[in-house]
Amino acid sequence: DVKVTQSSRYLVKRTGEKVFLECVQDMDHENMFWYRQDPGLGLRLIYFSYDVKMKEKGDIPEGYSVSREKKERFSLILESASTNQTSMYLCASSAALLNQPQHFGDGTRLSIL
């Protein structure tokens, strides 16, 4: 089974802090994704990466950056956290083959005070 592990289930940070969310997958997947999930808005793509050191903006990249130094690890960075970034953050991975499902971690619930 695919295992996508997010380092924290719950995180509380203060406005202006730099926040790192970490994600590791164990299936040697090429593609990795970061989403946020908010009530009424569903899943929205922040960034994705299709290879080491490669990244592409998703639908809502503002206020975020990412890092992919190793194939199995994809980090989401909030450069200066703001209260409107309080959300559930979900990491996913998928194989590079055509028409493959994304597999998700259990999420990090981030609160910015």
Added chain:
Amino acid sequence: GESVGLHLPTLSVQEGDNSIINCAYSNSASDYFIWYKQESGKGPQFIIDIRSNMDKRQGQRVTVLLNKTVKHLSLQIAATQPGDSAVYFCAENSGGSNYKLTFGKGTLLTVNP
């Protein structure tokens, strides 16, 4: 519990009944579709997928039907159990993208014992 289920359409069924969850997708060029299940406090879990060259696919207790003419997808769950209670949402590959999925808002399924 987590708030992902707020503001969603809901379906309430009795244990042992069959459930049908519907999804209207947006892009006629999409050719790959996925159903996910999300339990409270967990990440989305892959259930079943279907490619556009098929109109039906069966898994264990689940069947997905695809009607490309009206851009409609449905998930049928046979003999629904309390453990099936969750938010279910569909995803499409955004006009044939190899990376990007567009997710529906979801339906909250409640199974009454």
